[in-house]
Amino acid sequence: MKRKKKTGIWIIILLLAVGVAVVFGGTTKTKKNAEVIIEEGSGSREIAKRLKEEGVIESQLAFLVRLKFSEYSGKLQYGTYEVKNGMSMNQLFKMLATEGAKENTINLTVPEGYTAEMIGARLEEKGVCTKKAFLEAASTKEGYDFEWLSDIEEKEGKKYILQGYLYPDTYNIYKTASPKEIITLMLENFEKHYKEIETDQSMDRIVILASVIERETSVPSERVTIAGVIENRIKKDMRLQIDPTALYPLTDGMYDKKKVTYDDLKIDSPYNTYRNKGLPVGPICNPSVDCMKAAANPEKHEYLYYHTKSADSKEHEFFKTYKEHINSQK
Template identity: 40%
Template sequence: MRKEENTEKDELYGKLQVHFIENVEAEESSEEKESDSGNLSDETARKSVSAEKENRAKKPVQKDIEEASAKSKGKKSEPQSDSSKTDSEDDVKEQKGSRKRRHSKVDKQEAEAVEESFYKVTGEAEEHKSHPVRNAILGLLVLILVASAVVSYPIGKEYFQEKSVAGKDIEITIEKGSTSRDVSAILKKKGIIRYEAAFLLKLYFSDYKGKLRYGTFDLNNGMSLGKVIKELATQDGQKENKFTIPEGYTIEMTASKLEKEGIMSAQEFLTAVTNAAATSKYKDVLPKKKKVFYQLQGYIYPDTYYLAKDITGDQLVAKMLDEFDKKFDQTRQEKAKKLGMTVEEVLIRASLLQKETELPEEYPIIAGVIQNRLDKKMKLQFDSTAVYAITKGQYGIARVMYKDLKVDSPYNTYKHKGLPVGPICSPSLEAIDGVLNPQKNDYLYFQMDTVKNDGSNIFSKTYEEHKAASATTEAAAETTTTAAKQKTTKK
């Protein structure tokens, strides 16, 4: 029975699409007719347009209506009287109006009737079992759908639009127990959709019928109906607390932020992170627990999360690790393998890129520098690794002193050759991609350009070039400091 119902739905969908296309063609043809009939009398033009629309749109529709009614009642269809083919004077005047006005003004009673019919046929958000009565009225649905597409052009247009366009982000809330009709009303009120009938019809023929969720959702008024329905059926709508992990944050910084925003204690989160390492899918490549602050440093993906008020530390960590898995997808895993890197090594390098430059366009360049220095058995000597070790993941040091570089830690690349023992922050996806797509270059050194003062770096191939660049940047920094002092004194 279910198979027959699905087949019937496919046939209905096909008929709807065919008649919608025919209607559009008829509209375009009538426009051309109106344009070409400029030298004819008004009466001749009216007859020409009326005849064209009758032949191209109304007859196929009438035929399907008869077949649908006959199928529903078990009777043969009977021909319509000739009087039904005659347009009234009001219809003729309406046909002479602009196409824009015809398409934008949909009869309110007709739309309400269509929506009411959809509501009765498709039911609520939950899935219904096949029923003889329901199967019987599917035949009548042909009448409703075809009439809606042909008579109400804008409804059909919204229904068949497949591509989303740029629009405004809008947050909506669907209450628990809401019906599909309730959802369509909310979407229309918020400006996400134009016609409830189009939404209900799209939902009925989609794979998500009966799967709409309740909660709060992020939508956009430029989304196609298909995209809107998919978001309502797959998004996690249980949004209570909005929490954002900035790119470059560490586990320690994230824990402090969670506590500060009242979501959970820092200790609960840190304990959950520690426990999750033992069951992580990456446990075989993680550094030894005794060597690092946190084994999952770098895996807590920086993003915005919507959290239930009663979420636990374990649930939150699982959610963040799941987000990381989605981002570090199969394509990135394969790239890492080709480069001979484990996920852990990619994250270590990406965390260095994240902390050593403010410009994403420099990520591939610095990735190349890292590889060049490793190939030559040179120490990386990155300030960020020493700062991470000193502050135990909290950072916050405005200026690195010479003594800071001497800290004895497996993270400190001034003390030890090779990469640090683990990631020093949670890198962005751009930093990860910078590692997976390194630039081949001859640079061995880089330092911040204090002359430009835009977050960019000066890259050098030799130590002599690096020293010359250092002298320039130091002089510029000294000039800036002097100017600032003079300005303060004048005040």
Template identity: 30%
Template sequence: MKRLITRYILLFIIGSVAFAALFAYLGHRRFHEAGPTTVDLTYVLVKGESLRQISDTLEQRGMIYSNRIFTAGVRLYKFDRRLKAGEYNIPAKASMNDIMEILASGQVIQHKITFVEGWSSFEFIDALEQHQALTGDKPQIPEGSLLPETYFFPRGTTRQQLISQMQEQQQSLLQKLWDNRRTDLPFSTMQEAIILASIVEKETALPSERRHIAGVFINRLRKGMRLQSDPTVVYGIRQGRALERPISYNDLRTAHPYNTYMHHGLPKGPICHPGRLAIEAVFNPMPTEDLYFVADGTGGHRFAKTLQEHNRNVRHWRNIEAEMRKKTISEGSSPESSPPNRSAAD
């Protein structure tokens, strides 16, 4: 009788071991086989989540076949303490093993945001607030303190962290240029260089003109001439927001610390966040005798050494404006008049 009982116990143990081995084999195969998803999906692993919570969420979203097999596999491979918080891309058909390795890699999705050269703090703040991958309160940004470029960051980055990164980028560029600057430039601080660069940035959208524009302003500063830059007047009126109408003669006579038609030297502060090329331009302006420039009707400018030559260029611009008004009237729109572009004009 004892032998019979012993035999049954032995058979039970062998059967249990065999069943466990079969279950482990099937589970192992399931853990490594292609997953149920047919498209790439995004998964956010929240900091502090337990392995069970992660497994349940993955199963609920249809990204794995079994939360139990995923949990067992992660523990078997000792990955349960290696999973890292962040936002991950999970490719279609990813196996549970693939997902485990992805969540342990730390290679989170990098989001992108592009800041345009010449944007004001108002425009920077608007872009930062609209980006859903950023967190944190509405930031305060000193005008002219950021370097406009394309930046990459993981989800959950705070707006202040990104602002700090942009400020560090600008300071790094400024310090390099400052250490190698020419000794004859008519500004004595990095802040003054940024103020001038911000004016250069707003005066032209053509990279090829920036050094030339900078050269004109450098000449005028050396001679004690007023800069007479329209964008400084607009900034003083709108503080970085669009004027949404042509600049007027009354605007040019409006007293404020940014009006370079009324005040000599640089304005109170930057009028935008200048880009790399505009900053480099004020440290390395084009050698020129030009003191004036005016729009040429093609997006660029005509430059002049003398007021007489400049006035001819202004008349040319006026003729272009007249033709534009005629065209506008013929198309049935209401024409708007504006003073000539008097940037860098007496």
């Protein structure tokens, strides 16, 4: 009986040793360079999950166990972090505990496809500045030190000259930040992402087309296909007839109208592609770099029409002829 008890104890010890080895061996160093955004109110588990999703750590459990036994347990903060590949867990804990959001700051999240009008409304809700002040700052190139701003065309009827260039992301900003300071951060972010685009087209055209793609589909795989449809229709001198281009002026950039009527599509605006040929006069939202890439590399095909597969579907069906397009809806 004594031998059996000793054997049982050794098995338990062995299992514990294996468990410790697995946990502590699961994450010893960070795995990649990454910008990681930790939202306000995130606990240790949410932070570990976020780091895992970003590919920074290998094991959430290992991260949490190591954190529990470190001097930084319970001290991690929200904020935006630049994680470097090969950091030790202790270095990562220290950064998350000491380099987070500064005092008197807020996180401003700008989703992909948001407009300047939506951003202004969100800033007003957070008490940073008025929507009006933000839109005034987005209506001019004055006061912003970026050479590429000269490439943005100033056309009659364009609402906000910097619409399309306020890059969607989460920003940690001071509560006292001015609209120009906030916009400068967004323009810097746009500049960084636009370097990924390879094209012979003008930047302004790419951003306008990308903004239409952004509002037209939420399915990533469809972006290049829709870009191709738009280019095909332009080549054939057809109106694009894309609903968001009418909704943008109709809703003053808020896109808060759920049902679109035929009368809505008649709105007299240089943005409305039901009334005007070619692309809108300017961007109808602020697009992601993925939509800009789609605009720069449209899919080659013969489609000229598309519609959603069903009333509650986000996916589209594509057609080469108007007859196919109409028959598919019967």
